[in-house]
Amino acid sequence: MMKKIEPYIRAVNYYETDQMHVVHHSNYARYMEEARLDMMSQIGLSYDKLEEMGIIIPVLELHNVFTHAIHYGDIISIQPSLTKLTPVRFSIHYELYDAGTGEWLNRGDTSHAFVDRDFHPMNVKKRFPEVYEALLSCLAEEEKA
Amino acid sequence: MMKKIEPYIRAVNYYETDQMHVVHHSNYARYMEEARLDMMSQIGLSYDKLEEMGIIIPVLELHNVFTHAIHYGDIISIQPSLTKLTPVRFSIHYELYDAGTGEWLNRGDTSHAFVDRDFHPMNVKKRFPEVYEALLSCLAEEEKA
Amino acid sequence: MMKKIEPYIRAVNYYETDQMHVVHHSNYARYMEEARLDMMSQIGLSYDKLEEMGIIIPVLELHNVFTHAIHYGDIISIQPSLTKLTPVRFSIHYELYDAGTGEWLNRGDTSHAFVDRDFHPMNVKKRFPEVYEALLSCLAEEEKA
Amino acid sequence: MMKKIEPYIRAVNYYETDQMHVVHHSNYARYMEEARLDMMSQIGLSYDKLEEMGIIIPVLELHNVFTHAIHYGDIISIQPSLTKLTPVRFSIHYELYDAGTGEWLNRGDTSHAFVDRDFHPMNVKKRFPEVYEALLSCLAEEEKA
Numbered sequence: 085m086m087k088k089i090e091p092y093i094r095a096v097n098y099y100e101t102d103q104m105h106v107v108h109h110s111n112y113a114r115y116m117e118e119a120r121l122d123m124m125s126q127i128g129l130s131y132d133k134l135e136e137m138g139i140i141i142p143v144l145e146l147h148n149v150f151t152h153a154i155h156y157g158d159i160i161s162i163q164p165s166l167t168k169l170t171p172v173r174f175s176i177h178y179e180l181y182d183a184g185t186g187e188w189l190n191r192g193d194t195s196h197a198f199v200d201r202d203f204h205p206m207n208v209k210k211r212f213p214e215v216y217e218a219l220l221s222c223l224a225e226e227e228k229a
Numbered sequence: 230m231m232k233k234i235e236p237y238i239r240a241v242n243y244y245e246t247d248q249m250h251v252v253h254h255s256n257y258a259r260y261m262e263e264a265r266l267d268m269m270s271q272i273g274l275s276y277d278k279l280e281e282m283g284i285i286i287p288v289l290e291l292h293n294v295f296t297h298a299i300h301y302g303d304i305i306s307i308q309p310s311l312t313k314l315t316p317v318r319f320s321i322h323y324e325l326y327d328a329g330t331g332e333w334l335n336r337g338d339t340s341h342a343f344v345d346r347d348f349h350p351m352n353v354k355k356r357f358p359e360v361y362e363a364l365l366s367c368l369a370e371e372e373k374a
Numbered sequence: 375m376m377k378k379i380e381p382y383i384r385a386v387n388y389y390e391t392d393q394m395h396v397v398h399h400s401n402y403a404r405y406m407e408e409a410r411l412d413m414m415s416q417i418g419l420s421y422d423k424l425e426e427m428g429i430i431i432p433v434l435e436l437h438n439v440f441t442h443a444i445h446y447g448d449i450i451s452i453q454p455s456l457t458k459l460t461p462v463r464f465s466i467h468y469e470l471y472d473a474g475t476g477e478w479l480n481r482g483d484t485s486h487a488f489v490d491r492d493f494h495p496m497n498v499k500k501r502f503p504e505v506y507e508a509l510l511s512c513l514a515e516e517e518k519a
Numbered sequence: 520m521m522k523k524i525e526p527y528i529r530a531v532n533y534y535e536t537d538q539m540h541v542v543h544h545s546n547y548a549r550y551m552e553e554a555r556l557d558m559m560s561q562i563g564l565s566y567d568k569l570e571e572m573g574i575i576i577p578v579l580e581l582h583n584v585f586t587h588a589i590h591y592g593d594i595i596s597i598q599p600s601l602t603k604l605t606p607v608r609f610s611i612h613y614e615l616y617d618a619g620t621g622e623w624l625n626r627g628d629t630s631h632a633f634v635d636r637d638f639h640p641m642n643v644k645k646r647f648p649e650v651y652e653a654l655l656s657c658l659a660e661e662e663k664a
Contacts, residue, residue, distance in 0.1 A: 432544075
């Protein structure tokens with residue numbers, strides 16, 4: 085059975101706004117990173133521990149659609165979900181909501197590789213099967229190959 | 230004839246790195262913004278002046294492909310190009326190079342709307358035809374409708 | 375009686391690290407801002423509401439002592455305290471701890487003015503006595519003139 | 520004779536503003552870092568090379584006085600000067616000007632230690648006398664012990 089991931093909730097910080105009076109768009113990459121690392125913690129994969137084990141997870145690709153602006157004073161809720169997993173890569177989709185009203189605001193996607201400390205590709209399924217299994221536990225059935 | 234846009238060149242800042250020893254990926258949205266606003270200055274559209282005129286240009290969508298990492302000490306060169314222009318929207322493509330070696334590193338895209346101070350859509354071709362014309366001057370012939 | 379301010383607790387974000395493998399020092403200004411605005415919320419002064427009322431609170435001076443580095447994976451606790459209040463200015467002191475171990479890490483100070491939307495000085499005690507009183511409620515007795 | 524340090528000049532970026540319509544104060548720590556590393560490059564000390572040699576230079580203390588706000592569209596000029604140098608520490612003072620008008624805007628100070636990769640104090644005068652001499656070359660006569 086698929087492990088349910090709790091949404092990541094946080095307040096918007098003042099310093100994240102710009103003179104357009106909205107959150108500067110570069111912060112969404114940061115919000116998605118926070119939500120992604122929180123999701124990994126929920127399945128027992130603290131990223132500081134992974135880096136200690138020698139597993140580095142850079143971003144290969146990032147996509148954001150900014151349908152609604154967000155503002156200082158807002159509380160946002162980000163629901164990440166694993167959409168793809170191979171022995172060497174994975175992808176995450178993010179839905180961003182207003183945590184107060186429940187209104188849907190924006191969405192994003194990131195894709196990632198597993199690499200070692202020298203940035204060489206790593207087959208994590210072989211090298212660290214328990215890490216691969218933990219990720220697999222939150223992949224939707226319909227996404228499994 | 231199409232106006233040639235000079236590339237935007239800048240050094241990587243130390244504070245843009247993270248503990249992976251590379252530039253954190255959220256900075257590319259910022260680099261692209263710098264290159265975009267520099268491009269607009271080159272065609273006579275200083276963004277601070279546009280905001281004073283009441284033209285606000287938010288980002289609607291952003292996409293980045295991170296093929297190569299960049300590092301503190303690198304000098305990067307970003308070549309922006311206008312890929313689409315309508316009376317209410319435009320899109321820009323960015324190619325990022327190592328300014329020292331000329332090596333291609335990464336690419337990105339952003340798309341934008343023209344809105345007024347209340348974030349209502351604005352037909353810039355009607356309201357500010359000289360702004361539209363300036364942008365049109367750097368649109369490649371093959372992209373013109 | 376003096377109102378007790380609860381400490382502000384938050385996790386360190388990955389994107390706040392730099393290639394020295396510690397939190398980049400520019401983030402402390404941001405952490406202090408988060409703790410300051412949280413402190414103000416605790417006494418009924420949400421800063422988004424203050425700005426709507428036309429009260430702007432810029433930083434006049436900032437000081438940080440970085441005795442210990444902090445790292446991704448750490449949870450920090452910041453205890454702000456109001457150290458000075460006049461009708462036109464105030465100052466806040468911050469003590470930063472490791473929220474897990476209770477170990478003291480760093481400290482900082484900021485001072486602020488009340489200004490209007492045109493950045494002209496504002497006597498907040500006269501113009502908004504309820505705002506002044508709320509701040510006064512968390513000033514230590516020994517700091518009162 | 521004392522080596523003259525050229526000022527560090529750069530444009531303010533849009534993403535450095537906040538909804539107060541000024542540069543967010545946390546960026547000054549970054550501007551000072553840029554000016555400091557540029558100053559070190561001017562005397563032959565590229566910080567990426569220093570880190571490769573095992574010399575790490577964390578910030579111990581930071582102080583900023585924000586007399587004037589700065590805005591998107593401004594070009595700023597920062598004049599750093601070495602105010603103190605010992606075998607294990609140094610301090611830098613920064614004066615920030617409007618590069619267009621020459622108007623003085625703000626000032627700041629940082630102090631630093633030399634440490635090794637494990638963050639243990641390093642006597643740089645003993646370990647890397649050429650680094651110490653390069654720094655000494657830009658210390659004002661009246662600051663020399």
